[in-house]
Amino acid sequence: MWPLDPSQKEVLTFAIRCRILTLTLQVLTRLLGSSTPIVYWFPAYLLQSQEPLLRSVDTVPEKFAENSPPGQKTPRNCILKLLYNWKACSPVTRCILGYFLTYWLLGLLLHCNFLPWT
Structure with missing residues (x-):
């Protein structure tokens, strides 16, 4: 499942972190916009x-x-x-x-x- 090449692991890790950051920002802005x-x-x-x-x-x-x-x-x-x-x-x-x-x-x-x- 995980790629063997270290550079591919870094790219995958970077993509996962970017997605988590994007989801967190979307949820936070929606929460702040609707409740503040x-x-x-x-x-x-x-x-x-x-x-x-x-x-x-x-x-x-x-x-x-x-x-x-x-x-x-x-x-x-x-x-x-x-x-x-x-x-x-x-x-x-x-x-x-x-x-x-x-x-x-x-x-x-x-x-x-x-x-x-x-």
């Missing part, structure tokens, strides 16, 4: 403190109706409101939304192709 709310609290805090569009949602709801696509109702979800008003968002909001959208899209594409994605 700090990862989501910080971007939420930044969005609430840095984004003027979110502060004006309750006071001026008509502001979102002006910039939404024609013939479409104004969404009640704050994230959709920010996406509809992408150009009016602050740079911090664009970075946060861009990160989460990219992470979601890459995870969707890689998972569907049976590639490792955490």
Whole structure:
């Protein structure tokens, strides 16, 4: 079962260690991402403190109706409101939304192709 050549044993040992490390990292990132709310609290805090569009949602709801696509109702979800008003968002909001959208899209594409994605 085990190869007799020492270099093949080293390659096999290296491959096994890489696989264990990969599995450990995937499990740890999934565990931290699903059970640690700090990862989501910080971007939420930044969005609430840095984004003027979110502060004006309750006071001026008509502001979102002006910039939404024609013939479409104004969404009640704050994230959709920010996406509809992408150009009016602050740079911090664009970075946060861009990160989460990219992470979601890459995870969707890689998972569907049976590639490792955490």
